[in-house]
Amino acid sequence: MSFLLSPRRGRSPLRAGVPALIAATLTLLAVTGCAGPAAAPGTAAEVKRECVASETPLTELAILDDPRAWVGPSTACLADADITAIDSPDEPQLPVTVVDDKGTEVTVTDASRILAVDVSGSLAATVFGLGLGDRVIGRDSSTGFAAAAGLPLVTTGGHQLSAEPILELAPTVILTDTTLGPPAVIAQLRDAGIPIVITTSKRNIDTIGTVIEQVAAALGVADAGTRLTEKVHAELAAVQADIESIAPADTADRPRMLFLYLRGSAGVYYLFGEESGADALITSIGGRDVAGEIGWQGMRPVTAEALVEAAPDLVLVMSKGLESVNGVDGLLDSIPALASTPAGQNRRFVDMSDSEILSFGPRTPQVLDALARAVYAPEQSGPIGE
Structure with missing residues (x-):
C-alpha cells in the first residue's frame, strides 16, 4: 500500500527561516x-x-x-x-510506503515500537490521539502529558537528538520533522535500518489536520487519521464559536x-x-x-x-x-x-x-x-x- 504523505516538494514557506529559529528558541x-x-x-x-x-x-x-x-x-x-484517543482505534495495516515531507520514499513494515519526536511535542500527541500511545517507546522534552511523562527522554539540551539512547530503545519507526537535529543523527539512525518519516514542520492551527494525516498514513491507520482530523476540527469549530460569543x-x-x-x-x-x-x-x-x-x-x-x-x-x-x-x-x-x-x-x-x-x-x-x-x-x- 502506498500513500503520498505530502504533495509538496522542497521547502515550505515557513522553512525559509522560521523553523531554524523554532529549533533554537522553541525549546x-x-x-x-x-x-x-x-x-x-x-x-x-x-x-x-x-x-x-x-x-x-x-x-x-x-x-x-x-x-x-x-x-x-x-x-x-x-x-x-x-490526550483523549479516538473511539475504536485501528490496527496498523502494514506495510505502507509513503513519500515524506522531504520527498523521501519510506516503507514502514512494523509500528510496534514508535518514536515520535519534534520540538513542540505535536507528533507524540498525535500518535496518542490515534490510539497508538501504548506503542510509543520514548519522548522528546516537550511531551509532558501524564500518559507519556514516564517514557525515556531521547532529546538533550531541549532539542538535540542523540543516536545512542534512541538505538537502545530499538524503534521500528521514527516520526520527526526538521525542528530536531542534528541531521547527522538522523542519517545515522537511517543507516541503522530504521524507517524515518519526516513530517511537515509547520505548526499552527491550520496544519493540525495535515500533521494528523501524515502521521496516520505513515503508521498504516489512514482511516483513523481521517476520524481524528474530523474530531479535532469539530472541537475547534465549537470552541471558536464559544470564544466568538464572549469576545x-x-x-x-x-x-x-x-x-x-x-x-x-x-x-x-x-x-x-x-x-x-x-x-x-x-x-x-x-x-x-x-x-x-x-x-x-x-x-x-x-x-x-x-x-x-x-x-x-x-x-x-x-x-x-x-x-x-x-x-x-x-x-x-x-x-x-x-x-x-x-x-x-x-x-x-x-x-x-x-x-x-x-x-x-x-x-x-x-x-x-x-x-x-x-x-x-x-x-x-x-x-x-x-
Whole structure:
C-alpha cells in the first residue's frame, strides 16, 4: 500500500527561516502541570495558583465586561492535560510506503515500537490521539502529558537528538520533522535500518489536520487519521464559536496581545510574530495580534521600540519562561519597555504550560478554551492561597 504523505516538494514557506529559529528558541520544557501568579480584580496583589480548570462551560462563566481593564496575571489550565484517543482505534495495516515531507520514499513494515519526536511535542500527541500511545517507546522534552511523562527522554539540551539512547530503545519507526537535529543523527539512525518519516514542520492551527494525516498514513491507520482530523476540527469549530460569543463584538475593543518567549537564565527574550503559530493562537482566542499589526515577522529578539509601538494590553508567556525571569516583577525589570505598555502597567500576563500552549495537535481545542478562560474570566482560574 502506498500513500503520498505530502504533495509538496522542497521547502515550505515557513522553512525559509522560521523553523531554524523554532529549533533554537522553541525549546519547550516538559512539564505535567502549570503554576503561575494571579491577581485579585482591580489590584496588583498576587497569589500562588494551582492549575485547576473550572468545569463550568466557557459560555456560562462570569465574563469580564472589558478584558483589557483587568489588573493582574492569570494562568490557563487544561481541564484534562492528557490526550483523549479516538473511539475504536485501528490496527496498523502494514506495510505502507509513503513519500515524506522531504520527498523521501519510506516503507514502514512494523509500528510496534514508535518514536515520535519534534520540538513542540505535536507528533507524540498525535500518535496518542490515534490510539497508538501504548506503542510509543520514548519522548522528546516537550511531551509532558501524564500518559507519556514516564517514557525515556531521547532529546538533550531541549532539542538535540542523540543516536545512542534512541538505538537502545530499538524503534521500528521514527516520526520527526526538521525542528530536531542534528541531521547527522538522523542519517545515522537511517543507516541503522530504521524507517524515518519526516513530517511537515509547520505548526499552527491550520496544519493540525495535515500533521494528523501524515502521521496516520505513515503508521498504516489512514482511516483513523481521517476520524481524528474530523474530531479535532469539530472541537475547534465549537470552541471558536464559544470564544466568538464572549469576545467583544467590536474588534477595536478586543485585547491587543503579544506572545513573548522567555528564558531568563540564557538571556533569551523573543517576540513571536506572523507565521510563528502564536499569531493564529491569538486570533483564535479573540485577541488582536499586534505583532502582526506592526509587521513583525517570525521570531526575533524583542526590542523596546517594538513593544512601545505594539502597546499590548495582554502578553502570553510559557509558565516555565515566566518562572525563569522570576515572575512578573522579574520580567518587568528585565524588559523595562514592557513596563510602560498597558500590559505592563496592569501586570496583565497569561501563562500556560510550556508543553501545551504551542503544541498544536489533538489538544488544541482544549488549549484555546483554557486560554480564553484566563483572558475573559481570570477570577475563575483557581487561587490556592497566599
